[in-house]
Amino acid sequence: KQEVTQIPAALSVPEGENLVLNCSFTDSAIYNLQWFRQDPGKGLTSLLLIQSSQREQTSGRLNASLDKSSGRSTLYIAASQPGDSATYLCAVQLDSNYQLIWGAGTKLIIKP
C-alpha cells in the first residue's frame, strides 16, 4: 500500500533563507507527484506537478525534484518570504487508478 510521508511536520526559518521540504513515498509505481500549498481557511493550490518520467519542475522561486527509485521528492524554495508561510502538501498519483495519496504536510513559517 502506498504511503506518503513528509518530514518535518513544521519548520520555522528567517526570511531570505533557501529551504528544502521533503516528501517520501513507499511505492515507485506512480503516475506523477504533486506539490500543493494550503493557506488557513482556504483550499489547496497546485504548485508543481512532476510526471513520473521527469526529474524536476520549476516555477519561479520553487523547484521540485523527483527520484522515483529512492521514493523521494524535494521542494526547494529560494529566497523565502513571509508570504510563503503556509502548509505544503505532497501527493503521489497512483499508476493503477490515478487516485492521489497524500502526505500530512509541512507547516512552514517564514519569520520577517
Add this chain to the structure above:
Amino acid sequence: NAGVTQTPKFQVLKTGQSMTLQCAQDMNHEYMSWYRQDPGMGLRLIHYSVGAGITDQGEVPNGYNVSRSTTEDFPLRLLSAAPSQTSVYFCASSPDRLPYNEQFFGPGTRLTVL
C-alpha cells in the same frame, strides 16, 4: 469562472443529524471527488465520480452518500452524523473522466459533530 465552490463554509451538527455538503463547478469537468482532512493526516478520498450518473467509493466511504445527477454538482450526504466525521471536507474536480493531471479544489467545509 467561479471554479469549485462549496457550501456551507462552517457547520456544527449534533450526533445523529443529517446534512448535505454542496459542491459545484462551472468548468464542465467530468471528474469530481470528495476528500476529508484530519489533523496530522493526509487527505483521504471519500467518494468520486467520473461523470454524471456514475459514482464510486474511495478509501473512507462509510457514513457518506453521494450522487451526480448533473455534471456541475456533486453533493455529499451525511445520513446520521457521528463525532468521528468531524473534519474539513474538500471537493475537487478535474477536466477528464480520470484525474490524469491537475485537480482543482474548493475552499473546504469545516464540519464539527458534537
